[in-house]
Amino acid sequence: MLDLAILGLLMDRDHHGYEIRTQVRDRLGVTSNLSFGSIYPALARLERQGLVEAVSVTDAAPMMISTGSLSGERASLRALRATQVLGRRGRKVYRISDEGRRVFVELLADPATVDDSRNFSLRVALAKYLTPTLRVTLLERRRTDLVERLAELLAGARNEQLDTYARSVMTHAAKGVELDIEWIDTLLTTERNNQQTFTEQVKTGKE
Amino acid sequence: MLDLAILGLLMDRDHHGYEIRTQVRDRLGVTSNLSFGSIYPALARLERQGLVEAVSVTDAAPMMISTGSLSGERASLRALRATQVLGRRGRKVYRISDEGRRVFVELLADPATVDDSRNFSLRVALAKYLTPTLRVTLLERRRTDLVERLAELLAGARNEQLDTYARSVMTHAAKGVELDIEWIDTLLTTERNNQQTFTEQVKTGKE
DNA sequence: GTCATCATGTAAGCCGTTACATGATTGC
DNA sequence: GCAATCATGTAACGGCTTACATGATGAC
The missing domain is CATH 1.10.10.10 (Winged helix-like DNA-binding domain superfamily/Winged helix DNA-binding domain)
Structure with a gap:
């Protein structure tokens, strides 16, 4: 790191x-x-x-x-x-x-250590040094992890054995992960638009 | 931890x-x-x-x-x-x-190690073992830290020298902190309502 | 002239991980 | 009987922090 x-x-x-x-x-x-x-x-x-x-x-x-x-x-x-x-x-x-x-x-x-949020954020902050393809790979890999994590948290939040505080932690953590996923989705959209724009430019012969 | x-x-x-x-x-x-x-x-x-x-x-x-x-x-x-x-x-x-x-x-x-989000979440998850007063103290202490952190992140997001990726990280981090603060505020409101309810009960002689 | 800040470095320790070693129990 | 899971533990190492040691420079 x-x-x-x-x-x-x-x-x-x-x-x-x-x-x-x-x-x-x-x-x-x-x-x-x-x-x-x-x-x-x-x-x-x-x-x-x-x-x-x-x-x-x-x-x-x-x-x-x-x-x-x-x-x-x-x-x-x-x-x-x-x-x-x-x-x-x-x-x-x-x-x-x-x-x-x-x-x-x-x-x-390197896909090895993208596990936690800190490493991922750091990588996005440095993403201008990645090729568009690798950027998309990075984002999608993280997205998959987060979707899985979100499911676990939502399951946890439904656990009736938990007291209000513990359940509140689960629910809040889930919201945080949802926010992260939305963020990644906007980044992915941007990447794909840029990619497409570039492709179109090549096709139509624009610079 | x-x-x-x-x-x-x-x-x-x-x-x-x-x-x-x-x-x-x-x-x-x-x-x-x-x-x-x-x-x-x-x-x-x-x-x-x-x-x-x-x-x-x-x-x-x-x-x-x-x-x-x-x-x-x-x-x-x-x-x-x-x-x-x-x-x-x-x-x-x-x-x-x-x-x-x-x-x-x-x-x-113990106020010593509440600095990071992980420690704080853990403490909230265990908050039923704290007295109402200590719960409020914990929440308020964390809130102060987050407000400070939010200001730093918003300042960072305004930095025009950053490329779009780095700035996006700052903005997203800020949103996350905002979400945390909102969460703490709802918890604090709940605490104060409970506290008030209790006080009222004592005053009016209800059980 | 002294205090805050800038600047570099070392040593000890904390808090966790991965890898290794071992074995019982369950399900197929 | 064999693999997957449950269950406990040790040893080595990783990555960071705190505390310590040192000194220059700028501001007052």
Whole structure:
């Protein structure tokens, strides 16, 4: 989960560890702030595996931005500026490698661990990196699980041996799952419309 | 979490370990089946702590081995009978102790770990063991957290830098939280009505 | 000059899982 | 008799958290 989230964020742009925490919450919709005690070791591990690389320790490396068109003076100025604006020294900025991109997409499409709601949401949040086909597969797989789960919950809610509180939990959980299924259905509809639009465009020769 | 669920189930009646798994799902609304690899060690630990006690290992099985009072024939018959009615041999049935009941209520009311949705749902499912006051406290505490979370999600959904998938995740998560808040509000209303009814009854001298 | 925030990292521990090992009972 | 289910337990490992340790920078 953490690996997928980190790689997913790095697909978009470079990040340093401290930043990843807030980004996971704000861009990937993961509720609880994950701890640095898990983020830093994860980054170190991903680096060892060659999936990411440290692009700059400290901000002395605006070289990465440098187009060469700027004079040394202006580059220094810009470095200073970057430090002032963007923050402090000692930051270790990571960039995803080609191998990292490959593994990321593989991981994102991997059917293995889509079981829980958290993993699924994360995958949808990163779904722009999936092919339309794989997106549909992901959504349909999850939908099947939810339909099954819904049936269990509705059965549970009908259980007369339960007290009002326990039954209320069942009923509410069922509503939540229904909401999830509706959401998936709207996403699936969108996917199919896009697919169709694309197909039509090909057929009619439009761009 | 596991301890709370196990003790909660044992508040109602005795259970053996194997049975606890299904009961946690069917009566407490916990989605994923927890594994025996966590249930059995948990029961052993609770027993060591004196919160539960093993009430019977098998039904009548020890008789077959030790007792000389019954003839071998009758002992076999009895064993057979017990097996037919109660099920299989080798079951270790647990009962909650007085100390266990005390600790359970303490645990259930403990504000420490109500953070996530799973813990909260579990507590609501067991809410009949809480006093009306503690129930309201639990609900209100959770409500405050959710309102805060909702604001964050709505802010996230407004973030225009997000692609449609990521934004969709935020919006959907927000809807889920809204549903949760509505649920809590209906529960709170019920609590207050019951409370008021009780107060009125006292005032007017009704039973 | 000191406090909050930014920034990185390590070590210990918690709470669960999967995989393994064993055996009884029921139904076909 | 054989497979499926019921039933208990152990061992290894996974993924995350908390607590600890360290230090720079910016704001007041």
